[in-house]
Amino acid sequence: MTETKPTTVTRRRFLVTAAGVVPAVTAMGTVRPARAQRGVTLTVVVPEHWKVTEGIQQKSATTVPPRRLWYFERIMEWDKAFPEIKLEHQSVTWEQIAPKFIAASLAGNPPDIITVDGNELPALATGGFLHPLNDFKYDQWPYFNKDIVDYCTIDGKIYAMSFYVGLWLYYVNQKLLKAAGIGQPAKTWPEVISQAKLLTKDTRVLGRPDQWGFGMTMSGVAFQQGPSHLAQIVWSQGGDVADAKGLARIDTKEMAQAFQLVADLVNTHKVMARDVLTMPNNGMIDLFNTERWATGILHSSFYPPAVQALGKDAVGVAPFPVFPGGRSYGTVEVFIASISARAGKDPGKREAAWELIKHFGANETLWAAAKHQFGMPVRKSAAGNAVYTQDPMLKFLSQYTVDHGRPIPHIKDVRFYFEVLLAAVAGAVLGRTTIPAALQEAQRKYDERVKRA
């Protein structure tokens, strides 16, 4: 019988053992179990409400906001069609989605798919964070609206699939219009002003109207909404907000006219609250739905909640107003989906990612978006589909989108452009500076910034 010698655990022995065990455990972590290798999991970052992500995770629509149900439905359809490709969703706010995606890309761990507002596309594409979609075989591009495909093309390569668009329109509260003896919604700015004067009321006699005749956000908090409206006013006069090189044109006579209009609505005619300069993001829907705004500029996707709050007969939608003789334009917000550069290079993921991109770009997404969010078509043929033609409002909106919709062109340093433009309009409306001086200063700041970059 041999005697077993008890092993003494010395510090040296412990450290040597630990030195061996730690790398071994770490290495085990990098070995994927066989089950995970068979399927593919794609991470998708969305600027949707976190409740959408929650609903998708729980496969239950009960918590999903009604406007966002289209996304939920499309993902549920995806799960049925592609059970072997799992999706993991992450919600990020609209303003933060691009910086966070870039930061994650720089850290070497970006989500595989990003859905985002098209304004962010140039920064993401030129930075090398996206994979070009031309790499994949696709015969559907000719069926899309050309301006939308052009919008998704940076330096000759298509980097994004647009799945629907939305645009800014003139909403009126028909009930309040009728009470004020107004028959038809205004078409021109002089008509807007004269109608708004009839609609602006201080029913509480507190020295401030509790019903404003007109509203159009120019808030620095709302970021791109004010510049969208200014672009609509500039375009309607035949001007443009950027040159062919993508440099912003701020100090122009058309923009001066747009600034003057905003200042007049607030200061001269007193039909629009000065607070449009500081109102919260998407605050216009609360103000319209509570009848604080009798008329105003709202997004097409706000139609369903407005109808829910005020009733279908009370909500009227008309083209964006123009100066007499001008052509109406609706600034289109293009919602896009792209593949991260990393996923595009990963042989295990690139085909799955492309399948998802095609799923987003399919007609069925348009139908779902039209149903729940009044999302507008990005395919030429879609406007003629029964989904759009059977509902009078959808028919009007989809036709207006096709005929008058226009995305803000890709502007260099677009975020700085938004900021500098909104600061200028606020300065001019608050009387801190004259309109020419505000425009000149904003143009100087923008040019200086672009030159520096």
Place this chain on the structure above:
Amino acid sequence: MTGRTAVLTWTARRGRERRRRRLLPYALVAPAVGLVGLITVYPSLYVAYTALTDWSLQRASVGFVGLGNFGILVRDPLLWRVLLNTLGFLVGSLAGAIGLGLLLALLLNRRLPGRAVFRSVAIVPFTISAVVVGVMWRWIVDPDLGIGNYTIALATGVWIPFLLNEQLALGLLVLVEVWRTAGYAMVLLLAGLQGIDPGLYEAAAIDGADGRRRLRHITLPLLVPTILVTMVLLSIQAVNLVDLILVITGGGPARLTETIGVYMWKESFVFFNIGYGAAVAIVMFALNLTLTLLYFAVFRRD
């Protein structure tokens, strides 16, 4: 083993033992130092390096620009506006929070009924997320739907444009920050008050000192270290504050209520100029350091 060998062995062993004892404290603190180095020192040095580059998230290439970012920064008129706003916000919020916190601490240091409840309630605003606080106050002062503005108008007949006038907007930000941090200051100061020997007050009372004199000659001098710590903590927090201001004013109207924290955030994460944003962060660090040294200098002199 000869006697000489034994002595040598003993000496060597003793030397090893001494060396080990000398190294032991270093070995014990090494993990903590390593961790601090990894999560504080390295990122700080990286920010300092980044400030010397033209790193933009919109470009793939990064170039070394030396002190170029700082040159642009000092020529930017917005920086001076931002620094002025920061100092105004700092002085207002610090004075308000410490003044109110001290008052609350003195009150709640007495034997009052419901003292424990009041102490808990006073700290509640500080436990709420700054974003939630911001959204709440934003709604209170909303000109169309806010209860605050409506109540003031009912009482006075005047609508106050809290968010349209930069002085009022900055005043509102100070008010919200004081509301949020006074309870925190109270907790720190209360701890300081409870550390003062009650015998000193008894001796002063025997000598005929009234409450005001006891406050001036006993409480405040002995509370100086706590006040100093509170000032440093709240001051750093005020200079670095981003979320609350972003939610309430967004830096507007016309970027007139931006503080240096918001300016840094916008440059880095809105306009994607990481290099320039890092330069602003260095200025923030310098400001925090200067203020801290200033507080220490003033209190040491007193």
